[in-house]
Amino acid sequence: MTSRAHIAMFSIAAHGHVNPSLEVIRELVARGHRVTYAIPPAFAEKVAGTGAEPKLWNSTLPGPDADPDAWGSTLLDNVEPFLADAIQALPQLIEAYEGDEPDLVLHDITSYPARVLAHRWGVPAVSLSPNLVAWEGYEQEVGEPMWEEPLKTERGQAYYARFRAWLTENGITMHPDDFSGRPARSLVLIPKALQPNADRVDETTYTFVGACQGDRSAEGEWERPADAEKVVLVSLGSSFTKQPAFYRECVRAFGDLPGWHLVLQVGRHVDPAELGEIPGNVEVRSWVPQLAILRQADLFVTHAGAGGSQEGLATATPMIAVPQAVDQFGNADLLQALGVARKLLTEEATAEALRTTALALVDDSEAARRLEEIQAEMAREGGTRRAADLIEAELAAARRA
Structure with a gap:
């Protein structure tokens, strides 16, 4: 025991950044550690x-319930708010940690101040991704092409200048890309099956511990209707949910489909009311x-966010991936390549396409076999307990240094 x-x-x-960490935090507290969690007030109760x-x-x-439009539409629209x-x-x-400095910093990938604080305090920092x-080659294959055009603009250059100045002011000489994208140590809270180019990830830095889901009973229960032969859940996560036209297509696809029950978030x-008449086999929830x-x-039927994708894999549920933004398009491609999902772009996701794809997928024995294999692989990755073991190992190493 450490x-x-x-x-x-x-x-x-943000739900997609806080939720994956919660079970790791709960486990560390159960092991006797004092854990503080720096978070805006909207998540104080969940953290407590x-x-x-x-x-x-x-x-x-923008807060967790903000309109998705608040995030803008371009790369600079997306990154500038995080730096600011x-x-x-x-x-x-x-100020919050004055006189209460920790022995180790854990941080989400979006928390730039955490790495600065770890540097100031001289303590190890571990990213929870x-x-x-x-992966090795990521910058050349993804980062540089993505930034090529923005870096030609005055706005893009100003963003990097501001980032560099802030790091320099805090005694950090790293390039902003390395600072934000190359942690010294990282525990990856997704299964390795969801990682592109997994064979090129440096596992001396990154350790895949997989899903850390824990007991979710506090979120409420759900009972499958006794007469439901098939149940389909449609959810676009918590951020990119403003899609009434898509939801109407889902109601058309599964409403009154014999033996099917649709849960529509x-x-x-x-x-x-924007969805029109709701058939009896459809439940609509916020x-x-x-x-x-x-x-x-x-x-x-998922937007293929990291959280939803791994929950689909962990429960061995075949998926129709309808990506909405950022990494979801890559996740959708990966799930399809794994043989456990079919990808439909939003404009392709008509009632007819959804129904046809669904009927084929639920009867696909090869998809079911692959899901069972991946589910078993995920169980071996160790999840919450392994993540806590590795964090304690970092603490022990720091104390020996």
């Missing part, structure tokens, strides 16, 4: 439920206990 330590976790107020102590700070990012938020958050976090990580930005439903479902 002696009791103060471990500080840092994240942003793990036994960690919330350290509150105010963020300038980091710069204004750092003084708040310095809720999605794919960089529409998020907070769609009024069910939010659902996703994992509880997937454990009983026959099909998952």
Whole structure:
């Protein structure tokens, strides 16, 4: 047993970034460590439920229930708010931890202040990545082409200049790309099956511990209707849910389909009235206990976010992937390549295409076989307990140094 330590976790107020870390935090608390969790107030209650102590700070990012349009549409629209938020958050976090510095920093990939603070305090930092990580060659294959055009603009150059100046001011000489994308140590909270070019990932830095899902009973239960021969869950996650036209196609695809029951999560930005008449075999919710439903479902229509994708794999549920943004397109391609999903772009996801794809997929024995194989591989990755073991190993190594 590693002696009791103060471990500080840092994240942003976004479900897809906070949720994957919670079971790891709960396990560290159960092992006797004091864990603080720096988080905006919207997630204070959820964090406190793990036994960690919330350290509150105010963020300038769109909140967890913000309209997706608030994030903008271009690369610079997406990255500038994170840098601006980091710069204004750092003084708040310095003050919050004054006289209460931790022995080790854990941080989500979006938490730039965490690495700065670890540097200031002289303590190890471990990234908890809720999605794919960089492989050898990533910068040349993905990063440089993606930034080629933005870097020709005054705005793109100003972004990098501001990032470099902030790092320099805090005694860090790393390039901004390495600072944000190349952690010293990372635990990857997705199964290796979801990592592109997994054979080119440096496993001295990155360790795949897989899904850390834990007991989700607090989120509520769900009971499969007794007369349902097939259950399909449709969910586009928590951020990119403003898709009433797509939801209408889902109702057309599965409503009144004999023997089928549709659970349709529409998020907070769609009024069910926009969907027209709802058949009796369709339940429309703003939010659902996703994992509880997937454990009983026959099909998952998902945006292919990292969290949803791994929950589909962990429950061996075949998927129709309808990606909406960022890494979801790559995840959808990967799931299809694994043989466990079919990809449909939003404009292709008509009622007819959804129904045809669904009927074929739920009867696909090869997809079922692959799902069972991947589910077993994920179980061997170790999940929550292995993540906590590795964090304690980092603590022990730091104490020996």
